[in-house]
Amino acid sequence: MSTVEIIIDGPLARAARALCRVSAKEVASKARLDKSELKRFEKGLEDLTEQQENRLHEALQEFGAQIIPDDKVAGYGVRLKFNRAKVRAIERWEGEGGTAADDDV
Template sequence: MTTVVSGAQIAAARALTGVSQARLAARAGLDLQTLRQLEANGHGPLDVTAEVESVLRALDDFGVLFIDDGDGFGSGVRLKFSRKEAKAIGAWEDEGGIVGDDDVP
């Protein structure tokens, strides 16, 4: 996943999904301070690092779609799903047990 993304987009994506910094950091396998530093970078593009890639994967899991800068409208974020679907997915994600890979092909 090689998307040009900014710290502001990560913060906006997190706010859009209602996910806390602590939860996103845990899902991405990062410490909280690393995520805070990424978000604090503002509107400039972040270098593509393993940390950024893991945050993007985690946000993808939460249903975020990053919008590239194009057609003069600028970059942004939106949900892949409707709010109702995203809320249901969030509830399913929090149901008991250890998070693991699906066995479904």
């Protein structure tokens, strides 16, 4: 079984973040990075360690980005994990039940 190496660079990270409509502050916080580090990485001005890149990749996945690896047909890229119908269903589920409160159960 072969493993596919996911490579994430600055422009791809910025595209994933834009596609998921999430701020640099939120992604940096989730990836345990400084916002300035993330912004500099996205601009190609700073490299991240392998561990930082892994945390960034995991954070972007949690926000709904799916990194597409490079293959013989096409280059790498990013897309949303969920299709439009699933996103609408998730948004509907999040609004159900009213405000959060303590359960008596």
